[in-house]
Amino acid sequence: MPSGRKGSVPRGANLLKAAQELGVELESICGGRQTCGKCQVIVEEGHFPKHGLTSRPDHLSAPTAREIEYSQENRLQGRRLACAAEVLGDVLISVPEESQARKQVIAKAASERTIEIEPAVRLVYVEMQPPDMSDARGDWERLQVALEEQWDLKGLSLDSSALTALQSNLRQGNFAVTAAVWQNREVLRLQPGYREGLYGLAVDIGSTTVVAHLCDLRTGAVLATEAAMNPQVRYGEDLMSRVSYANSEPQGLSRLNRGVIRTLNELAEKATAAAGLLPTDILDAVVVGNPVMHHIFLGLHPRELGGAPFTPAVSSALDLKASDLGLSFHPAARLHTLPLIAGHVGADNVAVLLAEAPDEQDEVMLIVDVGTNAEIVLGNRQRLLAASSPTGPAFEGAQITHGQRAAPGAIERVRIDPLSLEPRLKVIGYDEWIRPGASLPHEARATGICGSGIIEAVAELFLAGIILPDGLFNPAAAERSPRVRYQGRTGEYVLADESLTATGLPVVITQNDIRAIQLAKAALYAGSKLLMNHWGAQQVDRVILAGAFGSFISPYHAMVLGLIPDCDLNKVVAVGNAAGDGARFALLNRNLRQKAARLARWVEHVSTPLESSFQDEFVAALGLPHSRDPYPTLAPFLPQPSADGRTGRRNRIREKHQLV
């Protein structure tokens, strides 16, 4: 149980072997030496576990001295070690979840996805014969034999750092070692005696933000998540200015590359410290990013990605040594980069596919991973389309007057009362809604506004009638509230006055901020729309809103803003950093790396900026929520436009045409 398998095994076979013969894989690191305790089972029938280990069992052999010792140290509580208990008659055995070899973990709460833990690196414990004069073989050759005999691992190679430490590790462990084996092909690390720790890092290199998840490769648990600004931002906020920088400066590529490598090292340092580990405990890593980030990370010049035909240097997945890239993980640590779909649709997009698995759905899914460069995926198991759209960094808080990263002090949620035009706020690091005039502890004072806060703020301004469908401030609102004020000819809204901020200056949303958000959301929407046109979808069944920026986006506000097309609001889900999740999945399960390679070849890519209709769709998407496409779902919520307002909006949008 719970597999329900049954069968006969030779009398005296232990339960570990018996389970294997019946096709049930039990966890085991020590290979049946009653050391690791991973193969614990519950005997349901044919034995008297209730009476304790020392009672005379009926159909299982009595516990060995080693099992009793292990049991006392670790409180087995009636369980048996499968490797110690020999079958003497009919028994019914339950395998608790933690003893199953291929554990499933809930890897993604929002979409309730579970994945099997089957990392590229695994631990095996071996015991060897000590050397003697009759045996001329080296330590490594004897270890190879032990690995083959005890784990059926054949033809392994040995990383040079493991080779250097081989002799001392074997002797320190009295010729018993725990080997970390990569892809059943190479021994990366040896540790004396029996060990358990096995860790990896999943990294999403965004144009603006770099996120790293430190994972326990045996349990699948995320031990720590750290994020940092991409230091390349100082050389340009969007991808094209980074490409230009690499093109124009002789040391440009090297500077961009060193910056992101340093950032990864710092993230690894922080994440491992948070988990009580060291960066050198990291044995495997998966890195994703858009094609420009991917190339710069690998030290490849992004020049060719800057223009047609957008040819990447390499599009397939790579298996590298982390140290070759300058990463200070374990000297033998491996690093896997997911494949690109095309020169403008990157490994981050592939990671989004892994995380959300639209290829396994019947529903037509639209996945929008919002960042400085947004990834868009549309389709289902029949057909998948992918594109990227240069949104700009507005959604990450850049180019916004009081924008900031999602960090303590950032306004992340906004509500505006349509009658009083007064706001309510939520600030990261403080649980309560904040109203004007509140008396606040220091940590509740706002320092700025992050991506999700801006989306909500602009949507709420529109819902409250403070800004019009064309994004301009409504002069009538200025007459109703002192929060709406004009600096010369352009309006602004005071979101948090001095008393609510840490700086002592108000946090405002300006006309320029709103325009930046309009441009960004129009680029996103136009990209989605082009994919829908390509796919032949009039509407989508489900929308996944993903993005690394701070806490989750509010689906309702994203739709009010017109960032996504109309859809049943119950079918719009915000999932956080999907690209980072995909990197994590590929870290935890090596089969998903192969799936990623298949997906990268199968998915069709659409080059949105080269599509002739992109410009038209972009302009039409500038309005709130949209100048042309209907949003029946939102009808009850939107302010009633006056006939005059409509006309005025159209005229003004035409004027904005000049801006594009």
Place this chain on the structure above:
Amino acid sequence: MPSGRKGSVPRGANLLKAAQELGVELESICGGRQTCGKCQVIVEEGHFPKHGLTSRPDHLSAPTAREIEYSQENRLQGRRLACAAEVLGDVLISVPEESQARKQVIAKAASERTIEIEPAVRLVYVEMQPPDMSDARGDWERLQVALEEQWDLKGLSLDSSALTALQSNLRQGNFAVTAAVWQNREVLRLQPGYREGLYGLAVDIGSTTVVAHLCDLRTGAVLATEAAMNPQVRYGEDLMSRVSYANSEPQGLSRLNRGVIRTLNELAEKATAAAGLLPTDILDAVVVGNPVMHHIFLGLHPRELGGAPFTPAVSSALDLKASDLGLSFHPAARLHTLPLIAGHVGADNVAVLLAEAPDEQDEVMLIVDVGTNAEIVLGNRQRLLAASSPTGPAFEGAQITHGQRAAPGAIERVRIDPLSLEPRLKVIGYDEWIRPGASLPHEARATGICGSGIIEAVAELFLAGIILPDGLFNPAAAERSPRVRYQGRTGEYVLADESLTATGLPVVITQNDIRAIQLAKAALYAGSKLLMNHWGAQQVDRVILAGAFGSFISPYHAMVLGLIPDCDLNKVVAVGNAAGDGARFALLNRNLRQKAARLARWVEHVSTPLESSFQDEFVAALGLPHSRDPYPTLAPFLPQPSADGRTGRRNRIREKHQLV
């Protein structure tokens, strides 16, 4: 011709394909693009080559414009390019040797061994389609397809340095590149357009001397040979003192390792400079050495090699990246170390086996590779035994009063007239024999004496009766010549007086020098004798005298010294640095690396110092030529011992027992 193969091919097939179908492999780098000119053939019948390329051929297609162009630039002189000439009827074709794919070269002059050139790295030229918008694949993916289509190379990986330069190389070569491919598995280097150069380094790391051969991997030619002192000598002349140094000093291993790596880099620098190349032109290397040198070179602690059970960290062959070891060859250069036979019988011994191939002989061969640590091999195709013997550095000129490395100025040959007791000398760098009183140019003046010179000097001193069979100076000789003189109680012989030396001081052979040579040769002989006893050989059919020290050893003098057992002098051959030759063979032919692995497993190793009879054999071997074993071959040459001399010698050898 000359294979004699014949058959039918489809009309219009070119001669390159036709040859392939008939199982004749022609050389080709460009893959049939009429670019490299490697597939030249001579048309014996069915064509009129005598009339020149532009004449109308009968049964071959007319030369293409590209072939005519190539022909004019390179003076084909009636030959055709097999890739250009299409078969239209019966023809008889000769393949000149240089066009045969697997060229044989005479790789070893002394034993006239030929080997096929089939290096681990080869060059292939590919032409690709330029990228376009319809093709989302990366440069590397398109290159992979081209490599598979044009060269049947599947599933290749790409070295990270080649990946970094991939885009610029492809574009610089207008999407035609020459790839250097290692073991049909990995692309190490890409060069724009069509290229030919391919170089490797074969290295023998001796305890005292490091030798490097720079080889052209396409022709097998040795382009340069460089040698240097092993800088580890400063930490101890013999292996055990290096092991002690590594054991006792915290930075000991690291210093020993860095010293030899630096030496290899210097040798690579010198050798490539001599050939008009750069160290970064080196793409492959094979390194051999005794187990301690092998371990230190790889950064492995030699501790375990210092005592029973002499367990090496690794005994099998390794394929490494040269850069991982700190070698400044091409960043992607590979490095192969030959396997060890046991913890005290090393990769140098395996190299000697490769070079001399006793496993292919019926004759029982004794191979003695003389160095500070000597390698000894005995046997034939039936059975092979191997051992090493710690000879000490005397044969390399160390521990000798005026000893020096084999370099210009070193006395390398010595003759002493048994009547006048006057010497004749040869000095490296000067062709004439030198006699006392000669008027010499500066370059002919001696600076010291090298290994081969010492062997000849001691043997000649014995043959002239100046020293007795026990190695002591004969007081009677001092009465006959002023060259034999006593400093207190110990004698010495003036080999070159002030007028013949560059230093203005005489070069002398002292009693201590002679004792050092006796100890060294006794260790060698005792090792050989133990192997003969193990094998059950009363005598050997052939003796190979190998050694890195300077020019070749004189077999006659080596036998007079008792360095080797009695053997027909016509069957004693001096072959120079056999270990270095073996390394070179493994560099030029990758199949020999596999043979080396088989040999290392097959050969039986004998641990000479642990054999109980070693001490006895060693003591008996101290006398000249030997105290016990007969040398019938030498009977005509040796001085007649007086009855008194015999007795005296025995007594004195017993006294020396104390020394051992």
